[in-house]
Amino acid sequence: MKKGDELNAGAVEYVRGMPVVKIFNAPIVGFRSLYENIIGYRDMVYAYSMSCRISYVSFQWLLNIFIVLPIFLAAFKVAGGADPRLWSIKVLFFTLFMGIFFSNMMKIMYVFMYIYQANSAVDNLENLFTEMEEKSIDFGSLKEMKNHCIEFKNVDFSYDKNTKILSDFSLKLEENKVYALVGASGSGKSTIGKLISGLYPVDKGQILIGGEKIKNYDKNFLMDNIGI
Known part of the structure; x- marks a missing residue:
């Protein structure tokens, strides 16, 4: 979240500075901070993704095992004389069920991520309003200017x-x-x-x-x- 904020701020500053570049023919190297923000965000996202690989891959393996296991169980039961049509339906049902289970698990994980992002956004707004109140000026009542110097x-x-x-x-x-x-x-x-x-x-x-x-x-x- 912090790296994302830095990236957004760098992009805004870059866009705001475009008139300066065009009017004064300023070198683009003056906006190196945006490039550094992009690289920093990339490295952070990559490092975060790699830190999740063991847990995420383990989850995928566990899910796939539960999907494949009924196939072997059905083959074993059919070989023992069980009704092949009944076990085909069971395997199909379990496969579809696990697909729905996986989809909903992903949605739940995304919900937790969105909740975290929402809380972070609300905290940032509250901190911003608090900072604005702390830095506000106590104005007077004068409504006339002697001059405009x-x-x-x-x-x-x-x-x-x-x-x-x-x-x-x-x-x-x-x-x-x-x-x-x-x-x-x-x-x-x-x-x-x-x-x-x-x-x-x-x-x-x-x-x-x-x-x-x-x-x-x-x-x-x-x-x-x-x-x-």
């Missing part, structure tokens, strides 16, 4: 404890001007836009719009005035 003052930000995206970052954007943020994939361009929108609280420093801290504004007012 945007300023970052010594801002630190990280999505998690291990990876810092912005460190002591300062920037001032004057109103009525157009700016371009240019940088490598993962350098923090999108993060800056998200922080201006008030989607995440900063670890340190301040973000001001119109001379006021973002958290002083009413949330709906801020969302109505910022597009990303």
Whole structure:
């Protein structure tokens, strides 16, 4: 499940980065992480499959023995004078029964797998909502902007404890001007836009719009005035 999540995240990042590759003629080697995720997922699936081979093959052998055994039993009984038609019906019935038994056993095993996947998905969603609540901003009630200048003052930000995206970052954007943020994939361009929108609280420093801290504004007012 973890490897699958990493693979999905790598694929999304790859697709999102396609415009960067096309516009700036960037080398595709910049998306090596997707290739590594694919290889990692392949190795994990192969290792998991090989770890199940003894139990799965044993199950197949056991099932096939139960299917073949009645044939020898029927031959023995018929040789002893039993009704061949009756034992032919018994063998046919048992063979069909074991086929249905095998099919339903496989369904039961898949049900357990789907239950595990569903529980994992629900846990991920609950953790996501919990994380969003922990990182939410307590907005104010201000519904007016003196101007539309945007300023970052010594801002630190990280999505998690291990990876810092912005460190002591300062920037001032004057109103009525157009700016371009240019940088490598993962350098923090999108993060800056998200922080201006008030989607995440900063670890340190301040973000001001119109001379006021973002958290002083009413949330709906801020969302109505910022597009990303």
